[in-house]
Amino acid sequence: MPPKFESYQKRRLASSYISVVISIALVLFMVGVLGLVLLKSTAVANRVKEKVVITLYLKDKISSKQINSFKASITKEEFTKRIVYTSKKQAAKKFSKEIGEDFLTFLGDNPLKNEIDIFLKPDFITPEKMQEIETRFLKNAFVADVSYDKLLINLLTNNIQRISFWLLVLSGFFGLVAIILINGAIRLTIYSKRFNIKTMQMVGATKGFIRRPFIWQGIKLGLIGAFLALIGLGVVIYYLDKFAPSLGFLKDYISLGYLGGGVLVAAFIITWLSTFFATQRFLNLQTEELYY
Numbered sequence: 001m002p003p004k005f006e007s008y009q010k011r012r013l014a015s016s017y018i019s020v021v022i023s024i025a026l027v028l029f030m031v032g033v034l035g036l037v038l039l040k041s042t043a044v045a046n047r048v049k050e051k052v053v054i055t056l057y058l059k060d061k062i063s064s065k066q067i068n069s070f071k072a073s074i075t076k077e078e079f080t081k082r083i084v085y086t087s088k089k090q091a092a093k094k095f096s097k098e099i100g101e102d103f104l105t106f107l108g109d110n111p112l113k114n115e116i117d118i119f120l121k122p123d124f125i126t127p128e129k130m131q132e133i134e135t136r137f138l139k140n141a142f143v144a145d146v147s148y149d150k151l152l153i154n155l156l157t158n159n160i161q162r163i164s165f166w167l168l169v170l171s172g173f174f175g176l177v178a179i180i181l182i183n184g185a186i187r188l189t190i191y192s193k194r195f196n197i198k199t200m201q202m203v204g205a206t207k208g209f210i211r212r213p214f215i216w217q218g219i220k221l222g223l224i225g226a227f228l229a230l231i232g233l234g235v236v237i238y239y240l241d242k243f244a245p246s247l248g249f250l251k252d253y254i255s256l257g258y259l260g261g262g263v264l265v266a267a268f269i270i271t272w273l274s275t276f277f278a279t280q281r282f283l284n285l286q287t288e289e290l291y292y
Contacts, residue, residue: 017221020186024225024267025232027181032233032263034174038167039255045160046122050081052156054133054148058114062142070142071116079124079133084117091115113144127153183274186218190278197279211279215272222271226264233259 056074058067067085074083086094091112124133130153134146190197193214200210237256241249250256 020221021225021228023181024222024271025228027177028226028229028263028267029232031171031174031266032229032259033236034167034171035259035262036233036237036255038171039252039259040249041163041167043252043255045163048156049122049125050119052125052148052153053117053119054130054146056116056118056137056143057145057147058116058142059144060113062114066142067114074116074118079118079120079129081119081121083119086115086117088112088114125153126157179270179274183270183278186221186271186274187278187281190214190275207280211276214279215275218271218275219268222267223264226267229263229267230260233263 058070062070071083071085074080091114120130120133124130127150130148130150134148137143137146197210201207237249
């Protein structure tokens with residue numbers, strides 16, 4: 001083989017490898033951005049849910065000891081994130097401050113009740129679970145009434161479900177695009193070696209033996225592309241955290257770990273499958289079909 005032709009082939013192969021890495025990096029970067037949106041949308045939704053409160057109004061003839069015992073039992077419940085107790089005296093002072101005058105001087109008696117605000121864990125902020133909690137407390141001997149914003153819960157649940165559905169649809173779409181683009185780029189790389197594949201087959205090499213180096217090469221290119229995508233995502237996350245520090249992008253180590261691990265796993269799986277099926281196609285071609 002002439003040196004010039006061999007040099008040309010090497011440059012062509014290097015160019016194809018670079019194009020594969022860039023394609024993988026760009027696609028995984030887009031998928032990573034969408035994954036970041038998914039993870040943060042869940043965090044934002046949970047933050048909104050954690051502000052939802054269910055209020056228990058206690059009966060008047062309850063001792064301080066019984067109230068403390070009741071508060072302790074509520075704190076231990078699996079649905080409780082935290083509780084805030086407000087006595088009827090504190091509630092009266094707060095209400096008087098809001099209206100600008102002491103309403104007790106007109107009424108002579110405090111009609112308000114001791115109350116416990118229960119802030120629930122996000123998983124329990126659904127109409128069904130809130131209804132179950134309300135029913136349970138209404139049967140309690142210490143509770144006179146239970147109050148929470150049912151309309152808000154319904155709107156919140158419906159909107160979160162709607163947004164989650166469309167984000168999943170977009171995730172599926174971009175995932176499919178990622179597979180198609182990466183598969184196409186890898187197939188073009190293997191296509192340039194189709195004659196080598198057929199030559200090895202003709203001298204008795206097994207399909208597994210021929211396929212193995214291609215798969216490892218594809219995985220290496222995929223991981224290089226994944227690391228480039230992670231660098232790009234790191235830059236995006238840094239600036240997002242700079243402009244929106246309240247979302248805590250850089251402090252959310254769990255989400256960042258899931259995101260980084262997801263990009264690496266996606267790169268490994270997609271490149272492995274793409275390389276496997278691409279080599280399988282050329283392994284099954286007849287000699288005369290190699291020229292088409």
